[in-house]
Amino acid sequence: MSMFDKEYDKKGFDLKQIQSPILKLYQNAKQEINNKSDNIFSPSINSQNIQSSKKLYQHQLQPIQLIQRDDQKEFKNKPQPIQSSDRILSKDNSKGKIFQIQKDEMNGFDINNVNSNKLSAFQSYPQSPTQKDQFNCRLQSKQSEETPTQKSQKQNVIRFPNNEANLFQDGNQLQIQNDNNKIIKFESDQKSIQQLQSPRLRIKTIQKNMKSPTYQNLNKEKLSSNDLADFENLQNQIGEKLKTEQSKIENEGLFQIINEEEQISPIKNKINKNQHINANILEKGLPQTPSGEKFIQKQEISRPSSGRNQNFIIKMVNNHNYSDVNHIHNNNLNNANNGSNSVTRFQSKETSDTPKSQNREEKPLESQSEIKDRIDTQNSQQKGDSLQNLQEEKQINEQKQNKPNSNQNISSKIQSLNYINDGRELDSSPTEQNQNSKIKEKHDDKQAAIKEQSQNQRQESSMMLQTASEKKEINNLNNLKYIIESSNLNQNSNNNDYLDAQVGELIGQGAYGRVYKGFVKSSGKFIAIKEMKEEMMLGDDAHSLLESICKEIQLLKQLSHKNIVNYIGSKKQEGSVYIYMEYMPGGSISEMLKKYGGFDEEVIQKFVKQLLEGLIYLHSKGVIHRDLKGANILSDGQGNVKLADFGAARNIENILQYSLSQSEFCNSIKGSLYWMAPELIKNEKHGRRIDVWSLGCTVIEMASAQHPWENIKKFSDLANAVIEQQPIPIPQHLSEECKDFILKCCTYDKKMRPKSHQLFNHPFLQKKYS
Ligand SMILES: Nc1ncnc2c1ncn2[C@@H]1O[C@H](COP(=O)(O)OP(=O)(O)OP(=O)(O)O)[C@@H](O)[C@H]1O
Numbered sequence: 001m002s003m004f005d006k007e008y009d010k011k012g013f014d015l016k017q018i019q020s021p022i023l024k025l026y027q028n029a030k031q032e033i034n035n036k037s038d039n040i041f042s043p044s045i046n047s048q049n050i051q052s053s054k055k056l057y058q059h060q061l062q063p064i065q066l067i068q069r070d071d072q073k074e075f076k077n078k079p080q081p082i083q084s085s086d087r088i089l090s091k092d093n094s095k096g097k098i099f100q101i102q103k104d105e106m107n108g109f110d111i112n113n114v115n116s117n118k119l120s121a122f123q124s125y126p127q128s129p130t131q132k133d134q135f136n137c138r139l140q141s142k143q144s145e146e147t148p149t150q151k152s153q154k155q156n157v158i159r160f161p162n163n164e165a166n167l168f169q170d171g172n173q174l175q176i177q178n179d180n181n182k183i184i185k186f187e188s189d190q191k192s193i194q195q196l197q198s199p200r201l202r203i204k205t206i207q208k209n210m211k212s213p214t215y216q217n218l219n220k221e222k223l224s225s226n227d228l229a230d231f232e233n234l235q236n237q238i239g240e241k242l243k244t245e246q247s248k249i250e251n252e253g254l255f256q257i258i259n260e261e262e263q264i265s266p267i268k269n270k271i272n273k274n275q276h277i278n279a280n281i282l283e284k285g286l287p288q289t290p291s292g293e294k295f296i297q298k299q300e301i302s303r304p305s306s307g308r309n310q311n312f313i314i315k316m317v318n319n320h321n322y323s324d325v326n327h328i329h330n331n332n333l334n335n336a337n338n339g340s341n342s343v344t345r346f347q348s349k350e351t352s353d354t355p356k357s358q359n360r361e362e363k364p365l366e367s368q369s370e371i372k373d374r375i376d377t378q379n380s381q382q383k384g385d386s387l388q389n390l391q392e393e394k395q396i397n398e399q400k401q402n403k404p405n406s407n408q409n410i411s412s413k414i415q416s417l418n419y420i421n422d423g424r425e426l427d428s429s430p431t432e433q434n435q436n437s438k439i440k441e442k443h444d445d446k447q448a449a450i451k452e453q454s455q456n457q458r459q460e461s462s463m464m465l466q467t468a469s470e471k472k473e474i475n476n477l478n479n480l481k482y483i484i485e486s487s488n489l490n491q492n493s494n495n496n497d498y499l500d501a502q503v504g505e506l507i508g509q510g511a512y513g514r515v516y517k518g519f520v521k522s523s524g525k526f527i528a529i530k531e532m533k534e535e536m537m538l539g540d541d542a543h544s545l546l547e548s549i550c551k552e553i554q555l556l557k558q559l560s561h562k563n564i565v566n567y568i569g570s571k572k573q574e575g576s577v578y579i580y581m582e583y584m585p586g587g588s589i590s591e592m593l594k595k596y597g598g599f600d601e602e603v604i605q606k607f608v609k610q611l612l613e614g615l616i617y618l619h620s621k622g623v624i625h626r627d628l629k630g631a632n633i634l635s636d637g638q639g640n641v642k643l644a645d646f647g648a649a650r651n652i653e654n655i656l657q658y659s660l661s662q663s664e665f666c667n668s669i670k671g672s673l674y675w676m677a678p679e680l681i682k683n684e685k686h687g688r689r690i691d692v693w694s695l696g697c698t699v700i701e702m703a704s705a706q707h708p709w710e711n712i713k714k715f716s717d718l719a720n721a722v723i724e725q726q727p728i729p730i731p732q733h734l735s736e737e738c739k740d741f742i743l744k745c746c747t748y749d750k751k752m753r754p755k756s757h758q759l760f761n762h763p764f765l766q767k768k769y770s
Pocket residue numbers: 507508509510511512513514515528530565581582583584585587588591631632634644645668671
């Protein structure tokens with residue numbers, strides 16, 4: 001919810017009815033005009049009037065004020081940059097009124113508001129309260145502010161749609177798009193420009209009947225020819241070349257590519273085979289190049305063939321800063337497009353017309369540097385060099401050939417490990433995936449890939465020459481082998497002794513079960529045993545939920561790292577699940593904090609380094625912790641900490657449904673909410689970086705011995721704070737480096753938030769304490 005929504009919400013507008021802030025603005029304006037009549041909105045408005053109207057509306061319309069002006073004629077002035085205090089005029093053609101939107105307060109706006117504010121001029125075009133009320137938009141430059149007479153406006157007011165794209169420089173860059181009646185992007189300050197430096201492509205479909213400024217919705221009859229021409233100009237100006245044949249659009253909808261750092265979603269709606277698609281990159285506030293060249297002017301996607309693996313062609317013109325776009329599509333680092341008019345091919349693995357492809361989750365995209373970072377990280381985490389890889393491969397092949405039983409075993413492991421190794425963000429539980437027949441396909445694919453890789457051993461040793469996507473695949477395979485290898489080791493060294501462990505004293509209790517100390521007689525080792533009882537959960541599916549947790553632990557126990565609490569195994573018995581894990585004598589750091597108070601910064605630094613190592617490891621295996629907080633960090637009592645409860649927390653949402661009571665639900669959710677990343681709170685798409693936010697929160701917790709957002713007691717307040725993007729309170733006694741570390745972790749924009757491995761070089765972690 002933007003500030004606008006809030007403002008208007010206060011005024012009693014129905015947000016569901018009025019989805020666009022612009023529309024609300026307009027309605028507000030109309031309402032005010034009706035109420036206040038001509039005293040203020042006199043045709044001969046002068047600066048004093050403006051001042052008084054400011055006062056009048058400040059409390060209701062902040063940060064934008066609307067001032068009604070008398071009707072205006074057409075203005076065809078030269079384009080000129082818009083300043084922050086410029087005004088946007090929007091004209092209601094049907095009624096002959098012009099609204100002037102004062103933007104003096106813009107400097108203090110946050111990005112969202114600026115977006116809405118600026119876009120309003122355009123956005124109001126199709127979003128007018130009635131079909132008839134089509135708007136034209138104009139911009140009035142600052143200079144004419146004090147003399148908004150018709151005459152001065154003739155000199156200063158610019159016909160908005162006729163402007164050149166480079167009008168929108170100096171932080172006034174235009175992005176026009178209508179995504180489900182929402183404003184998508186309009187970037188206007190340096191911060192937002194920086195955010196856009198790793199643009200991502202997203203393909204979106206504009207629904208056929210969506211009220212958006214597309215041809216199919218633009219009622220030509222109701223527009224004058226001038227209006228239509230303006231609209232066409234506008235499309236061209238922003239690099240958007242919409243289809244002009246209305247029939248085609250109506251048949252299939254219009255595809256647009258929106259340049260955002262988000263996932264590429266598969267083309268979701270139905271496209272006829274052989275259909276040609278025009279898709280458009282929308283201008284998105286990219287900074288002008290030093291040489292002064294313009295932004296992307298146009299991108300087209302055509303879809304010349306049909307069936308699987310279709311080739312898409314992206315044509316890029318003046319594609320500055322868009323090389324990432326290509327990488328995203330073809331994952332090919334060597335395929336940078338830095339020149340003009342280059343053509344890039346990428347393969348779509350999606351077949352848009354099969355339900356399978358429609359349901360498929362896309363992997364979140366990475367920019368070139370991110371891909372590289374990740375590959376570097378993965379490489380550094382690989383156990384051996386290519387020689388060792390070959391040995392591993394040989395071993396696997398031998399196992400496959402000579403040991404049918406172990407082959408079967410490995411097969412099932414590969415099968416079960418797919419979810420860890422496919423490099424995707426984990427949005428579904430592995431159990432689900434296991435149950436899914438697709439796993440078998442995947443497994444076969446992997447097996448085939450391994451075989452193929454084995455045949456190409458020599459080529460592999462020259463990985464430097466390979467493309468990023470090949471590298472990625474090989475890394476994934478290596479990861480897989482690494483895990484298989486370690487699981488074999490586990491298998492060799494582990495037996496099921498832990499199942500006979502003697503249960504000792506209760507050492508803790510969480511929302512979902514009790515934790516006991518256990519003693520394994522045959523090895524003389526202590527372990528921790530977490531008991532989760534079916535009877536403690538509500539719902540018919542509690543049984544299968546526990547079973548899935550059990551299976552999940554069987555998978556997660558393959559993971560092993562010095563900074564994660566290793567799962568040893570699990571067992572289901574008589575309506576309970578027992579999770580066996582490494583025993584951590586120091587207990588959780590939240591307990592330590594409760595007993596001994598906040599940690600010194602030096603200790604925090606030490607712990608954070610260790611936690612990051614654990615996190616990087618988990619992320620490299622595709623596991624998201626999801627519930628990182630002090631209570632889930634355990635200490636060995638010797639100054640070392642480890643991440644606990646990882647992965648299993650994936651079931652947290654499910655578990656919550658089965659919690660015994662509402663109060664338990666509340667306790668449990670309360671227990672994690674303060675550490676939760678905004679995207680999780682808002683139930684948006686999320687990935688590994690939710691753990692980074694939680695890490696920042698944990699630093700706050702360690703420093704203050706309080707939960708983050710310590711002054712917030714109610715969930716609704718927390719949700720509001722997050723929605724309003726309030727800065728998370730940071731303990732003031734911390735060093736600047738540490739504060740900055742928290743700030744970086746707790747970056748609202750998940751795309752700007754660093755990944756776990758990127759945090760390792762942060763100055764806070766390099767700092768020397770005497
Ligand atoms: N492996 C372990 N070694 C030693 N103590 C442990 C271990 N795992 C858990 N504990 C203790 O048991 C307590 C309860 O752990 P549990 O994971 O059930 O809940 P929690 O993480 O505290 O809260 P929640 O249920 O919200 O996740 C911990 O606070 C800790 O003191």
